Amino acid sequence: MDSTDFLEEARDLLAEFPVVDGHNDLPWALREQVRYDLDRLDIADDQSAHLHTDIPRLRKGGVGAQFWSVYVRSDMAGDDAVSATLEQIDVVGRLLARYPQDLVRALTADDMETARRQGRIASLMGAEGGQSINNSLATLRALYTLGVRYMTLTHNDNLAWADSATDVPSVGGLSAFGREVVREMNRLGMLVDLSHVAATTMRDAFAVTEAPVIFSHSSARAVCDHPRNVPDDVLSLLPANGGLAMVTFVPKFVLPEAVAWSAAAEANMTAHGVHPLATTAEAMKVHEAFEAANPRPRASVATVADHLDHMREVAGVDHIGIGGDFDGTPFTPVGLDDVAGYPNLIAELLARGWSRADVAKLTWGNAVRVLRAAEDVARALSTERPPSQATLPTLDH
Template identity: 40%
Template sequence: MLSEVISAAFVALWISSCASTSAEDPYMTRALQLMSETPLIDGHNDLPWQLRTQFNNELNKVDLNTLETTQTNIPKIKKGKLGAQFWSAYVPCESQYKDAVRQTLEQIDVVHRMCQQYPETFMLAISSQDIMEAFRMNKTASLIGVEGGHSLDSSLGTLRTMYQLGVRYLTLTHSCNTPWADNWLVDTGSEPSQHNGLSPFGKQLIVEMNRLGMLIDLAHVTEAVMNQVLNMSEAPVIFSHSSAYSICPHKRNVPDDVLIRVKDKGGIVMVNFYNDYVTCSKTAKISDVADHFDHIKKVGGPGAVGFGGDYDGVKRLPEGLEDVSKVPNVVAELLRRGWSDEEVKAALGNNLLRVLSQAERVRDGLKAKRPDDVPIPFDEVKNPCRTSYGYSNAGAVHSLGTLALALTLALQALITGTVS
């Protein structure tokens, strides 16, 4: 008799479990199907920084197939169906004016070595075409984004060198001002503005990034910088890991007026999963993340949204999104909310592919333009760790170069009907 009762209870539990699974299966099944047709392209992952802090970049001592101290490893990547990833080449603001360039080059090197050490999983990608080729080969396309303009040491030559090494976006600031741009903390009132947005050299940098075909990432800048770049840039811009300010009023998120301009520019906001930016609190759920997707789609249209999880860069993540393997849960939730297949595919990767392709077209249209070799004025970067070689004979040339930039920007403003 007891065995019959236990058996009946087990059957009832199994039926209940199946019913629950069945109710969710259609959305998850469809989510996984869409992710097999369109690459999930995530805008920001800090695994390279974890490799530095945990292993001092000694990749030979690490097995990414078994690593369990990070939110990202190869099994999690496979389960999460990660089609392409912008790996962050990040170094802290404390390195500014010291060894930021060296440390950033080492982070770029780590991404290259990841691709070399695990060729069956990763493929280095430097173009929209590379992303699709890697996807067809069932590999994760590995792109590089430098997080923080302090990594350049205010050098256009360094910017160009990093582009040649595969860097395809630059986050203009991290959480510190550079000698040419203000960071997001200025908008909180905790730091003073140094440039009212971008300095003249900062505007030179935007023009040169357009010429190179490097995406401009506005994830960590002030609203003034956001609007100045949107006025100036010939190519679409990205927010690689930011969310919607109207849902969570944190200054790292994107206000609606800027979001509308991002849409008009053909750009994209890639939703950050960090709880503090999702709910402005320590806890969050998958539904809270989906609220940001919904809002960005409502204000900017389905063409303005993407994924920018910020895995391995944050410690607090929503319940059900604890690591890279859980990202399909967001896709299933969007389908549950009535997103169409085409809207989901746009958010997964088609939007980023469009943005990168357009930046490449702008680059191709500027091929005849020479690289900008006018340096930042020495007085703007003078510090005990910087030498002045070359500056003594360049003052007059620099003045002419600055005048030429001013005239170029003024002409561009007249053509577009905007004022930077």
């Protein structure tokens, strides 16, 4: 039997234990493509010509909860980054108001369970990159008040207080202020997201955190040697921490053959004056022309399942999840072309012998448990210490 024989069982499982996806960049795609004009890209309709994500395909894919990324590019800085993050948060709120039958705001693990019972998609937010707080713990607290429930410590570039996976090391992991950011996130109940950070930053965060951490969209470095992925020694820290590594679908992070090809494609984008992460029509034309001349190595559902098999072996089934990064990547694996594709991955895992109980942890149970654990830590810490008044200059200079 092959995975297609398990599709019906996969869909049945997702009807009960839907996917919690750790990372989707729809808000940024709406910013880039239509400047947040929701009439021009109405996600109540099929938008497959423009986006990986719309409500019909979320439903088809069995998505029950989504962390919407309120990402801003890491070359944004200062108040510009803060303002852009607020605009991202605003559009998520507008989506929730526009589609209340399908999307509902979720701030807690209990909210996620309530949404599941109601048959609506629990909508949470994650800020992608500490540039969004402009070195201000008060701004961090404000983002939490606005509904942000995780923050990725860095994006693709270093911060003054944390090293990124894809920049030249400058801090050596987390600085004193960076460690204070982690502690304040623990006090708030905001999940510390270690996708995008350097391995040194990962290890420093594990040493400091009092709550479970997540990797919202990262795969296994032992399977695909890319700095955006998680080394085995770090994966092995998850059981004691209680945290979660959510496999991503980005081909250059899951398929070794795609690493060099993707680097060349991104260099070609830059040479054409287009940001490598852009998803505009102009950017896609540049991509398509490059791909026509340089055939792309193609990842598949099986490629992603290989990462999950490895991550389960190293970290344990209680510490893995899914974070596709849809609408944040121009390319996706065959069979995981958009948010409708999750049943294909679940069918592949069932075909490999994963039990229904283990798949239910992967799709739903683990993510809900981790958020609830962060809430429990915050409840205890809030009685022990006041909001931190630390600043970057006082701690790091």
